[in-house]
Amino acid sequence: MSDPIRRSTKQRAAIYDVVQQLPNFHSAQDIHAELTQRGSRVGLSTVYRALSAMANDGDVDTLLRDDGETLYRQCADSAHHHHLVCRQCGATIEVDGPTVEIWTQHIAAQHDFDDVSHTLEIFGRCPQCRAG
Amino acid sequence: MSDPIRRSTKQRAAIYDVVQQLPNFHSAQDIHAELTQRGSRVGLSTVYRALSAMANDGDVDTLLRDDGETLYRQCADSAHHHHLVCRQCGATIEVDGPTVEIWTQHIAAQHDFDDVSHTLEIFGRCPQCRAG
DNA sequence: AACGATATTGACAATCGTTTTCATTTAGGA
DNA sequence: TCCTAAATGAAAACGATTGTCAATATCGTT
Ligand SMILES: [Zn+2]
Ligand SMILES: [Zn+2]
Ligand SMILES: [Zn+2]
Ligand SMILES: [Zn+2]
Numbered sequence: 224m225s226d227p228i229r230r231s232t233k234q235r236a237a238i239y240d241v242v243q244q245l246p247n248f249h250s251a252q253d254i255h256a257e258l259t260q261r262g263s264r265v266g267l268s269t270v271y272r273a274l275s276a277m278a279n280d281g282d283v284d285t286l287l288r289d290d291g292e293t294l295y296r297q298c299a300d301s302a303h304h305h306h307l308v309c310r311q312c313g314a315t316i317e318v319d320g321p322t323v324e325i326w327t328q329h330i331a332a333q334h335d336f337d338d339v340s341h342t343l344e345i346f347g348r349c350p351q352c353r354a355g
Numbered sequence: 356m357s358d359p360i361r362r363s364t365k366q367r368a369a370i371y372d373v374v375q376q377l378p379n380f381h382s383a384q385d386i387h388a389e390l391t392q393r394g395s396r397v398g399l400s401t402v403y404r405a406l407s408a409m410a411n412d413g414d415v416d417t418l419l420r421d422d423g424e425t426l427y428r429q430c431a432d433s434a435h436h437h438h439l440v441c442r443q444c445g446a447t448i449e450v451d452g453p454t455v456e457i458w459t460q461h462i463a464a465q466h467d468f469d470d471v472s473h474t475l476e477i478f479g480r481c482p483q484c485r486a487g
Numbered sequence: 488a489a490c491g492a493t494a495t496t497g498a499c500a501a502t503c504g505t506t507t508t509c510a511t512t513t514a515g516g517a
Numbered sequence: 518t519c520c521t522a523a524a525t526g527a528a529a530a531c532g533a534t535t536g537t538c539a540a541t542a543t544c545g546t547t
Pocket of ligand 1: 309311312348349351352
């Protein structure tokens with residue numbers, strides 16, 4: 224019933240470092256490629272496992288791409304927030320919307336829904352990409 | 356360059372009917388199974404193609420599940436709206452949030468983002484499921 | 488009604504992200 | 518050091534979706 228004791232490994236440390244250092248959202252395979260690039264030979268399965276765990280623990284944010292691929296990112300803000308993401312270059316800005324949070328609560332209460340959560344992402348084209 | 360002329364077929368009509376009649380969100384495979392159940396022998400590829408086209412034309416709404424599977428639904432409101440979805444039974448309520456719409460515009464403008472869109476879904480447990 | 492160009496279908500294979508398997512390795516407490 | 522369970526990774530399995538392509542069906546034209 225209780226979760227197994229978690230041991231610290233070279234691999235997880237390496238994965239953590241990469242996620243920490245990469246800007247914006249990246250796929251598990253991206254991160255695995257980056258690790259390989261850096262000479263860290265870590266199995267792809269391990270990368271998937273580590274990222275899932277980190278996301279589960281709330282240590283990293285996840286973003287579901289239109290095609291279903293999951294992207295991971297280490298955000299500055301550990302509290303609940305959302306993202307404004309450039310569709311073209313992936314530039315990501317963390318945004319906060321107290322009003323939206325309240326609104327979702329309202330809607331849920333209004334329909335007598337329980338145990339509420341929500342997903343919200345804003346997509347667009349950043350100034351750099353518009354200029355380029 | 357121009358799109359090919361679209362011809363109407365038995366298969367697409369059958370798919371359309373099923374989507375029209377099924378409540379809530381369902382996967383392409385769900386819909387294919389329902390068609391088979393009804394005795395309509397339609398290829399799975401055709402179901403995928405038809406649903407993609409319908410979604411593309413804005414005739415049906417789509418919802419990305421956590422695991423990346425795409426769900427389709429025929430909504431009553433053809434205009435832009437969002438959903439309050441029961442995590443357990445899939446019961447879906449269409450909701451409107453003018454405030455949220457304005458807020459996303461604000462955020463985008465504030466960061467000089469262009470060509471803005473957004474995704475927003477609310478998940479929870481409906482009263483029926485709480486009772487059950 | 489028959490024709491012909493081409494849009495559509497569907498069985499099947501291929502793709503691709505992700506998960507599982509399981510034998511081997513490793514972390515960390517005794 | 519020793520032991521046990523956690524962790525790894527190579528490879529296979531998985532599952533949703535897409536591509537292939539020969540056969541079929543639609544629809545404007547004759
Ligand atoms: Zn950009
Ligand atoms: Zn929120
Ligand atoms: Zn429910
Ligand atoms: Zn909206």
